[in-house]
Amino acid sequence: MEKPFIQLFRTPNSCYFLDVNRNEFVPISVSSFQYLREIMLGMHGWEDSAPDELRDLRTQGYLSSQSAVKEVRHPYSNFLGTFLDRKLAKITLQVTQNCNFRCKYCIYSEERNLRQRSHSNKRMTWAVAKKAVDFLLIHSVDSKEVNVGFYGGEPLLEFPLIQRVIEYSRSRFHGKKLTFSITTNGSLLTDEIIRYFHANDVSMMISLDGPKEINDRNRVFPDGQGTYDVVIERISRVKEIAPEYAEKLQISMVLDPANDFDCINSICLEADVFDKQQIMPSLVDRDYDGVEVEFSEQYAWKSAYHRFLAILAHFGRFPEGEVSPVASRSLSAALADHFKIETSAGLFPVDAPAGPCIPGQMRLFVDVDGRLFPCERVSEKSPAMSIGTLDGGFDLKRADQLLNVGHLTEDVCKQCWCFRYCGICARGADAGAHELSAEAKLSSCEKHRNMAYGKLKEYLLFKEIPAFYGTQTRCTSKERGRAR
Helix, strand or coil, X not given: CXXXXXXXXXXXXXXXXXXXXXXXXXXXXXXXXXXXXXXXXXXCCCCCCXXXXXXXXXXXXXXXXXXXXXXXXXXXXHHHHHHHHHCCCEEEXXXXXXXXXXXXXXXXXXXXXXXXXXXCCCECCHHHHHHHHHHHHHCCCCCCEEEEEEECCCHHHHHHHHHHHHXXXXXXXXXXXXXXXXXXXXXXXXXXXXXXXXXXXXXXXXXCCCCHHHHHHHCECCCXXXXXXXXXXXXXXXXXXXXXXXXXXXXXXXXXCCCCHHHHHXXXXXCCCCCHHHEEEEECCCCCCCCCCCCCHHHHHHHHHHHHHHHHHHCCXXXXXXXXXXXXXXXXXXXXXXXXXXXXXXXXXXXXXCCCCCCCCCXXXXXXXXXXXXXXXXXXXXXXXXXXXXXXXXXXXXXXXXHCHHHHHHHHHHCCCCHHHCCCCXXXXXXXXXXXXXXXXXXXXXXXXXXXXXXXXXXXXXXXXHHHCHHHHCCCHHHHHHHC
16 A cells, blocks of 8 residues: 555644545544554555554545545636636735835845845836726726725835825725725824824834834844834824824734844833734745744744743633733634634645635735736746736736646645645745746745644644643633633
8 A cells, every 4th residue: 555645643632644635634543643654654554454443444535545636726727817807806006115214134125135126216106006096996896895005115205196096096996995005114104194094094004023122123224223213103193193093003023033032022011002912923034035034042932932821811711911912913823724724625636735825816016117916025026926017917827827836846736745734825936037936836845834734733732622621721700801
């Protein structure tokens, strides 16, 4: 017998295998787990001495050695043109490539940049911005809601253009919900801008990376001076001028795991200038630098400890008000993943790995020159990532290549246990050339398999907690009140 198409999992309480074809976790005995482990290691094949439990499972259709996938093809491939022609949900305008900060980890940094553009003085003209709004109008016929976003560089350098776009959008869109959003470093917020954004209900995300000593290590002005004091003063001003609007403000916190987690987290638990629930944490992005993200020992164990506290709070055994919002957000994302795990289907004869989204449909990005990209996170220097122009429309052939990035490594993907939980999109196959790279994509596989394995193992642990730790997790209403 060939190796079964499975992945083994062992928790402190139980043993399982993931039947990849069925996308189903099957609990098994320790002896069956060990037997399957030896098969997967090539120590022996299927023998008559196999545990009865495994024999029974084979008769029920489990433990097949063949992948159910015969062709790697995204299920939305035949509908890609319709989605892009009629169902756009958002367009993000790069109103400028300039910025008044020089953050040390910035993907547009002249010092760190390898495969992404650098800061420049290029800015979007009104003609391009107007075309972008009209483009969204034409291509969102079937969308009930649409969003116009503003991005940079630092978009507030072009506030008059932003105003003009908002007013023009309001004059053009009728019969559907229209919203606006902006990602900004916050330093250029004036009273006029705050009042205008409040009046127009512009969803605003401001970047701030932690307390002063952490933020000012990376987020600096061109002269090297820290930006924390300026940004905090501007956030405070938002609260003074428009307290209701300030409640909707979001803080983008880029975490550099080379720092101490407690130091990063202190601003979340102590500062009263913003609600800690508004913090949106993410790890520093080094994908286009060719540099591995470094984790300090302090960050690793302290972040794990705070994640544990968040889990305790989830089960009512720790005060929610004392939980790190960084850990809380991470846990919330994990719980959303748990729902996806439970509702994900098994593999189909024609299927695709889970990583790609429909390029451009949810967050189409338009650069200063009117070129179209699937989102703002891809390289603007890479020909392979451009999916058209405002003047020429969508390049459906290119968009299909991004959607079907799994086709690059079809034979490998068919046999990968991580097929349903892969996180690799076309960005992971971008080598900066005119075509996507199979080699670049494969170089990301181990990292994404490890990430998926961790998520799935945590899912199993959460499923076990009520059964194995019921006494510890059940608490009285009085205890629950104290925990909150």
